[in-house]
Amino acid sequence: MAKLIGIGVGPGDPELLTLKAIKALKEIDILLLPTGRAGGESEAYGIACNYIPEQVTQIKRHFPMTSNTVEMLGAIQEIAAEIIPMIQAGKTIGFITLGDPMLYSTYGYLKKFVELECEVATIPGIMSFGAIASGTNHILCEGDTPLVVYPCTDDLSRLDALLAIGSALVLMKVFRQFEGVKAKLIANGLADSCVIASNYGKPNEVLYRSLEDVNPENLSYFTTILVNPKA
Structure with missing residues (x-):
């Protein structure tokens, strides 16, 4: 079944990705790349890039790093609204995050929106x-x-x-x-x-x-x- 998969890529050393994370990266259809600033690069992608197959579609989206909760949640809800139809159409989407997805990660906010309508799975990363x-x-x-x-x-x-x-x-x-x-x-x-x-x-x-x-x-x-x- 298609789903959203949160994938922890660890703190920075590519050798610290887990076998399960590498396996998931090879099986997803779409990779959602979070950036902290508009037009910026994904720190997590720099860690995991050597494990991502060429055929995986990549989409980069800006997740605002702001203390304005309304602005942040609004932006993340828009991203959730964009990817939910993709999952419902049969595409499994991976979201890579530094460290572990469940510790101070924007993935947690995204998960809350997506799991209302789609299956979600999370793969831990080394904190x-x-x-x-x-x-x-x-x-x-x-x-x-x-x-x-x-x-x-x-x-x-x-x-x-x-x-x-x-x-x-x-x-x-x-x-x-x-x-x-x-x-x-x-x-x-x-x-x-x-x-x-x-x-x-x-x-x-x-x-x-x-x-x-x-x-x-x-x-x-x-x-x-x-x-x-x-x-």
Whole structure:
């Protein structure tokens, strides 16, 4: 049966695609390529391109990266309205996304619209923080230490509470809040209990083992900080 398939392609290294993801890419009829800006390129495509057969039809669509929820959902609903008839006509459509489709991905919004009328399947991908942890031999957490995935998109007030209880942290979307995050971690004696990774798994990857060494100019939107207070 034709369906929408969300396919996680991992954080950046093409060798980290799963066998199931590669198999799905070879079986789809149409590949939906999401871009963060109009006319831009798909980061996910750059990772998966070597696994995509030439006969697969590719369509590129702009998924707005905006805090305006109405604008974002409106654009995604329009894309859903475009692809639903294609699925109903018997075409299986793949949607590739960085990392895992179920973690901070526009795929989640698209899925909600499409599944009202069509079948949807999702193939997991390796999440960036798991890849960073393994690649740097950084233990995420042990024993009864809680692990919290925290998006640094607000005023960081909740971060203080997490630090106070000794949580191990995965800090995502750090780019614009780096100086504030850095100050809070240093104040809690965690400057050297971190791994800071930007563009992990890509040719322009940057890694730091201490907050004191970070040059903010080298950080991109795809920056993650792993914090283990017991490291």
